[in-house]
Amino acid sequence: MSYPLDTPLGRFGVRNFEDGPDRCVASIPAGDAVNPLTGAPTIAPLAMLVDHAGGLVNHHRRDADEWTVTSELSLELRPEAVEIIAAAPGEPVIATARPFGPKGEIALALCELTHRDVALATATVRSFFISAPDRIAPFSDGPPAPPPPIPFAEKMAVTVAESGGATQVLLQPQDPVLNNSIGIVHGGVSAMALEMVAAAAVNSGRAGAPLRTASLRVNFLREFQSGPESRYVGTALRVGRRTGIAEAQAVGADGRSAIIARVTAYR
Template sequence: MSEPQYNGPEPRLGVTFAETSDGDITWHQPVEGQFVDPSGRFATGGLAVLVDSGLGSQNHRRRPSGMWTVTTELRIDLVAPPRAGSSGLGIRTDHLGGDERVLTTRGDVIDDDDTLVAAATVKSMEFAVGGDAGEMDDEPPWPSKLEQGTLAELLCVTLNEKSDGPGGTRAVEAVIAPEPALTNPLGNLHGGVFAAVAELAGAAVFPHERQVSSSSLEVRYIRQVPLAEPVTVRAEVIHDGRNWGIAQSTTLDERGRVCAVASVTVYGQR
């Protein structure tokens, strides 16, 4: 009997990998509707699963025996959206090393003509797991199961605008439905999915008359985010200037503790 194929957010977004003859790994993501937010804007969050998986895998391959890794920090700085007519994106990685606790890899997201699209960094923390951690590494390359739709549709997200009363804080709440295909191998919300949703909500906080292009996304993962129930990511304005703005996106657990927080920086004049 054949092993069940991985059905996480990577194949859902068309993200695939292949091992080269020299043992390295290449990654690919098509440029389709998964980079479009509900307003039609190019969404930097569409890069998050590719970055988390591609750079995180470089850290994971270098962990000590008997250990597992989870992403603790992720950063993406958009240089320019993919060019019109692009067929897909890849990643160049540069593993920087580790200190027996945290592993760090930086990399470039590149267009199919080798043009730089974004610079990224992923930090991963090592921790011990029960049983043989190596058995969880035997996942063969999965086929693309790209679904059509906008990024919010593919990530099962509903965006709701909020306001804390007259003149209050402008906010957007993004609610992620408990779709099993959005989890990581440990069964929690995939870090790249949270990052993507945090960027969607953070950019949506700004007025629609503003020409918003996301410039950077910085995420810190504090504790695991179960997906047994819908997960709410709340974004609020930190700064809304004439030429640029900053939003903060946060998700809490049932005890009110912060599980993950993201900073979304956008440029664009009103």
């Protein structure tokens, strides 16, 4: 199953192969993804895929009057994941997600990511259950299609506001295609942007071999709305010869952090 282009999943080429409460299998193309802050290939699409596949498994476990909201996402990668994808950029990354433990007030999904049957990453998505909101907007019934052949940053509708130095900033102007079914920026889109600003922060001014993202941890605190002042801010906490740590925030127009993340990178 593919999604229409006027949905966040369709824009990034996500496809479903299995879809149910016991197992979800989905894919995303990642070979053309470039971080607009650094010009280097990025593993950011894997965060989108994890958010989708793991969140979908949790969503299938809801009761009829419930909805799910993702609270945490974690992704642990092989540092050479970018190089593995680059060896066959036309092949998608595959995620296989399963539930972990019984359904309670929260649900946890485990996710394994592969590329041409090579293990790339392991991940988790934790969701909690809320009363079904009144403002759920169904996705359109438009025909599915391949993602548009435009630069990755254009798909995300982000623009570079600040680059260079220990702080890196991407703006998130309004683009309704990037919204989820309750009208806020899709969590997978935000997770991708947070990885990119954090990765750019640890690599700012770095000569020689880049530090490559090995772990991404995201906490969703509140709704994140796109707009002229909405932005992703990445700040390096520590950068050494072989490792780097950065934090990132999605900041709304009110100046409050809506989503926070931490990236650890290695040479």
